[in-house]
Amino acid sequence: MQEKIVGGLAKAEDLTDEEKAAFYKVLYSRRDVRDQFLSDEISEDSLMRVLEAAHHAPSVGFMQPWNFILVREQATRQLVWEAFSRANDEAADMFEGERKDLYQTLKLEGIRKAPLNICVTCDRTRSGKIVLGRTHNRQMDLYSAVCAVENLLLAGRAEGIGIGWVSIYHEQDLREILAIPDHIDIIAYLCLGYVDELYQEPELQVKGWRKRLDLADLIYEERWKDEGKS
């Protein structure tokens, strides 16, 4: 007897205008949050919905290389914050003059203020050495895990949860604090908490760090054409 095919082709349901608008509302109102976190615990239902959303990201060869470490204890988050803080002092010194002054006024993390942190990792050994789709681009598994992060960020917005992505730390520090083995790649360290307020535009734009580029300048037809654009 032939095995029953489960999950086969079916009519692709068209979304209504209202459904499309709801999707775009989530996408366009998502912000990287560093300071607006409320102290309320995130409900387990909301948390599982954002993790399930992450788990349904596309992955190369259906590898699903991600793990999610939920960091809740204040003591752990204090150690992560100290690791951030050391690295951030180094980072500030890489800028000069007015940029350095502005950099130092920016709050770039909510590690201790947000009630939950999540470290998203990528296990490059999962599903064996040869992975369908990773044969010629070795980065594809890392990119799959990043897609999981983006799904998580968007689902967070849908759930009323603000999320900030922290990238300023020495990897080895985080590895030691969270006992992450050497063969596991760290993809993202995220701070999560419910929010009442969000910036209407990216905070770095609002605070004068950098402006949104014109999309038209970023689109090329048929092949790369560098006509003074970038």
Place this chain on the structure above:
Amino acid sequence: MQEKIVGGLAKAEDLTDEEKAAFYKVLYSRRDVRDQFLSDEISEDSLMRVLEAAHHAPSVGFMQPWNFILVREQATRQLVWEAFSRANDEAADMFEGERKDLYQTLKLEGIRKAPLNICVTCDRTRSGKIVLGRTHNRQMDLYSAVCAVENLLLAGRAEGIGIGWVSIYHEQDLREILAIPDHIDIIAYLCLGYVDELYQEPELQVKGWRKRLDLADLIYEERWKDEGKS
């Protein structure tokens, strides 16, 4: 006179249950599409909406390092397909026995069938040498461009457009065909077309390549704990 702050903090609008459901419908019904593409041209309105969605991905230091090369000509897509085809023969040879047989039955791209291809790139030189948030993790700009790809994939689903991510090619081949300079990283090559039908589960699962993992096995509390899980 002080410059007016534009885009400052505002009430974070709660989504209604219907809006949340619409967002999750898009997220969960998205599939990597390789063969169900219709030949209809994608409307410029739909195309601009998916590109705008990509352009609103989070990016490290608000760097927005992405570009989008729209590939429409059949001659160009034929060259890309030939590059894929050469690499795919090499890929098949990396698998053995039944896996190789199964691999060879899978259709892994829609380069010529889909009416539009988009190459998404990352310009690591954009916004200068020192980038806020990339000071300690050099991969962050690549990850930003991947977030743009995931936004593009999701927005495609919202617009009724199926998208397939092709990763099997030698980078140098694609670089030559699309005239991409050496300092630009290629992140994703995407095939886009309207679809009438979608798989209800990932095609690789439906076709017996690999199953979805249990999310519970991928979640750790407080720190990495490898208890026979993977």
